[in-house]
Amino acid sequence: MEFEALGTHWWIESPAALKRKTDINKAIEQVDRTWSRFRDDSLVAQMATVPARYPLNESDIDLLEWYKSLYDATDGLVTPLIGQTLSDAGYDKDYSLQPAARIQPTPNWDEVIELGRDAVTIKQPHLIDVGAAGKGYAVDQVARLLDGDFCVDAGGDMVIGNKAMRIGLEDPRDHSKLIGVVEISNASICGSAVNQRAWRDWHHVINPKTSRPAKGILATWAISDNAMHADGLATALFFVSPKQLEGLAPLKYCIMYDDGTVRASADSSITIFTEKN
Amino acid sequence: MSQQNRTKIIGLISIVLISTAATTGVVLIRNMQSGPGSYGPNIVSSVNTTTTSGSTPVSNANYKDGTYTATGSFYTPSGNEQIGVTVTLASNKITNVSIDDSSIYSGTSFAYTDQFAHGINAAVDGKNVDSVNVSRVSGASLTPMAFNSALDTIKNDARA
Structure with a gap:
């Protein structure tokens, strides 16, 4: 079955997929309604204006906890707080x-986010973007509805049974x-490349410390136990x-540099x- | 960045600073090429002095005590990277040097360091997708329609 959602093309191969169509659509809509920064009625849109304690379900807490692991391992270079910077760009x-005349700097995790076990407290409003691991997260929410032999492919980010x-x-x-x-x-x-979502002298993988696009690498792929992990690692x-x-999640990788050379796990x-x- | 490169950059920038110390508002551009085939420092620097001065620079002369900052630039395949250096002069001696290399350790250039450090890589020789037996393809070939149409709008605006 094929359809458009979350800004990309989905392809699901599974005998059970048609039977689960309603649940699949609900799962995707749930992710979109919570995490999309492209709609005014999302939780992310609220978090961008109102500081408050926002209850979240377990999988959403998992997503933020995963982000915290990536944030710590990359010294803050992978961060969900890149949303305003991306938007300004x-x-x-x-x-x-x-691009805006001024690109706002990215705040530190602790300035904005306090993560609890069933809620996140947004201390000061800020635009969150979960692009680094969010599509993988969405693919996981669909994949867990299927079993046996299957493939859920969302624009090149996929889970295989x-x-x-x-x-x-x-x-x-x-x-x-x-x-x-x-x-x-x-x-x-999950794969990530920088020459697709690119405009003027920008692309969409932005370094929060320089407020400029990451340099030197053209594309990355990460293989991991689930898509949320693979997507986040591919960004990292x-x-x-x-x-x-090492140690964050199982990882096999392939990196293609600007000059066309490739480095991959042996x-x-x-x-x-x-x-x- | 390797220790030798850091030392080289500091050394070159210091030379530039000393030769213009005690002059206000001077912008000095020096291009110093490192050896062929290396990505060593290609220094382009501008000097902002933080002191006011009276005297013009003369070799072997006194240099005015003070703190000077300069920006050095070095070459990487995707363009120049910046590094800030602060030097303190007292009694014609450099008494302190500090560098602000946050851009280097913030991931801007790590890709190159990483790449060269592992002595990689064979260049890729891609194969036509039809000639390889695969079930799916992973890449970033599918950009949202909204993004593409926004790009088209910009291109049209640029032509107008």
């Missing part, structure tokens, strides 16, 4: 793509080519070395097409 809810699948790594410079193949089962792969790889992410499940072979 032009990637706002109206897609104006016009029991049956192993060969997934091509798309060359960001030429979409008719693959730079490699990975073989995975009961895992997730734009800012820190894989070594710095794992038999990953094949990179290099000039040597």
Whole structure:
């Protein structure tokens, strides 16, 4: 089954998917209503204006806890508080793509967020953006409704069930080519590239300390146990070395640098097409 | 950034500073190329003095005590990176040097350090997607329609 949601194209392969269609749509709508910064009725829109204690369900708390792990491991470079900076740069809810005269700096976690076990307290209003791990999170909410052999693919961020699948790594410079193949089962792969959501001298992976796009890397892929982890790790790889992410979650990766060279985990499940072979 | 590069940058910037010390409002541009094939410092610096002065610089002359800041720039494949250096002069000696290299350790240039440190990488030789047996493709090929149409609007505006 295929459809558009959360700003991308979804493709679900599963015998049970049609039967679960209503639940799948509800799960996606729930994520969108909570975390979208592109709609005025979302919780994120409220958090951007009203400091308060916001009760959240368990999976949303998990998402913020995961963000805190990434924040700590990357010394603040992966942060949900990048929303206002992104918006100022032009990637706002109206897609104006016009950078503001002044790009607001990104606050520290503790200035805004106090995370509890069933609620988050927003100490001062700020625009949150969960793009770094949010799509993966949404894919997980759908994947947990399915079992057996399945694939949930949201624009290249995917969860794969029991049956192993060969997934091509798309060359960001030429979409008719693959730079490699990975073989995975009961895992997730998420990819991130910077030449798609790009405008003027900006792209959408922004370094909160420089308030400028991350440099040097063209695309990353991360394979992990679930999509929330894989998506967050794929983002983190734009800012820190894989070594710095050890221990956060299972990780196999592939990084493509600006010059077209690639670095990948030495794992038999990953094949990179290099000039040597 | 490696220790040698830091030392080189400080050294070069210090030379620039000393040669313009005791002059107000001077902007000095020096281009110093490092050796071929390296990404060493290519210093372009501007000096802002924080003291007022009376004398013009003369070699071997007295340099006015004070604190001077300069911005050094070094080359990376995707453009120049900035580094700030603060030097204190007292009795014609540098008594303190500090560098503000937050941009380097904040992930701006780590990709290059990381890349070179591992002595990677074979260049990729992509294969046509039709020639490889895969079930799905992971990439970022699908940009939201709203984003694309916004880009189109900008391009049209730019042409107008």
